[in-house]
Amino acid sequence: MSLSAQSFGYVAELVRRESAVELAGKEYLVASRLAPLARAAGLEGAHAVDRYVNLVRGRREDARRVVEAMVVTETSWFRDGAPFRALPRELVPALGLRRRPLQVWSAGCSTGQEPYSVAMTLLDAGINDFDVLATDVSARVLARAAAGRYDDLEVSRGLPDSALGRFLTRRGDAWHVRPAVRGRVTLRRHNLLEPGPPAHGRFDVVFLRNVLMYFDLRTRGAVLERVRSVLAPDGFLVLGTTETPLGIDPAWVRVKIPGTSIYRLLGGPA
Ligand SMILES: C[S@@+](CC[C@H](N)C(=O)[O-])C[C@H]1O[C@@H](n2cnc3c(N)ncnc32)[C@H](O)[C@@H]1O
Known part of the structure; x- marks a missing residue:
């Protein structure tokens, strides 16, 4: 699973603009979180994530899905007490x-x-x-x-x-x-x-x-x-x-x- 610098740059900018979440240095995270979305879109192979990023460019609904895949949503009940x-x-x-x-x-x-x-x-x-x-x-x-x-x-x-x-x-x-x-x-x-x-x-x-x-x-x-x-x-x-x-x-x-x-x-x- 690879991710080109160009795809990473596009995703990092999209996520920053839409949620403010910073992804600098998190190439691996981006690749691993987008891999299931690429698979769901029917894309396979070493460059599936890059092809997925190309596919979603400029498509509003898909862009939102990418942002949602990148935010950390870890939580628990009564967290920290x-x-x-x-x-x-x-x-x-x-x-x-x-x-x-x-x-x-x-x-x-x-x-x-x-x-x-x-x-x-x-x-x-x-x-x-x-x-x-x-x-x-x-x-x-x-x-x-x-x-x-x-x-x-x-x-x-x-x-x-x-x-x-x-x-x-x-x-x-x-x-x-x-x-x-x-x-x-x-x-x-x-x-x-x-x-x-x-x-x-x-x-x-x-x-x-x-x-x-x-x-x-x-x-x-x-x-x-x-x-x-x-x-x-x-x-x-x-x-x-x-x-x-x-x-x-x-x-x-x-x-x-x-x-x-x-x-x-x-x-x-x-
Ligand atoms: C790590 S969770 C924290 C959840 C909870 N507050 C807690 O402490 O357990 C961070 C949440 O912030 C949300 N989030 C990230 N960027 C946001 C933004 N720009 N506006 C609103 N919510 C955002 C994420 O979607 C995620 O659900």
Whole structure:
């Protein structure tokens, strides 16, 4: 399986333009992720991926498929634990009760484990007045999130038995998120390169985890600036544990909660 520099350059530029995801140095990843698409298009042989790239050039629907094949959609339930413990214990109390419903945005939600974990966390804490908006650039992962259907391997990744029993039901060979949780999450296609999605007011908590890490520094700055414009002045930004806005966008101050990477806007409440 080979990939010419020209094909790689085309795919890297397409994916950068459509999702901001950086592929520099990842020729092998591009070749291996596009190989199944080439096969599905009936192309075989050593140059199948190159021929596939030539085939999809300029074809909008196929280009979207290429972008979707290249984004990393790795996720799990209650990923990293600490942010989900902090949400009802520290973030919601700090926001106070005056502004309800609580508005949460899970940006880059992948197959839904993150926004459903948020909904389960809030319901478990007795907080019923909330909306979760979950967005992703990939229609493929959003369709999976909308189905709310997970296999045994997927539920084994982070979902405690207690939550499994209460919030999902077994049908056939899969687990289904119950309507009480599914109905609390609104799913929308949204590209973080575009202005933030509308909310009823601004978002109180934005989960933007394990997404910025795939962007170059300039794009991270631009995305953080957009998040600022839709975050309430006293709202919280929850990043992946290895991610930080520091050194990229000076507008943020860290909220010191162990095991988390949570920020508030400078000039907002301490
Ligand atoms: C690694 S997953 C993280 C999922 C979840 N936030 C978590 O931490 O488990 C990254 C997600 O970001 C999405 N993504 C990548 N580029 C994006 C963009 N420009 N706009 C919106 N979502 C994007 C991908 O499709 C993918 O589902």
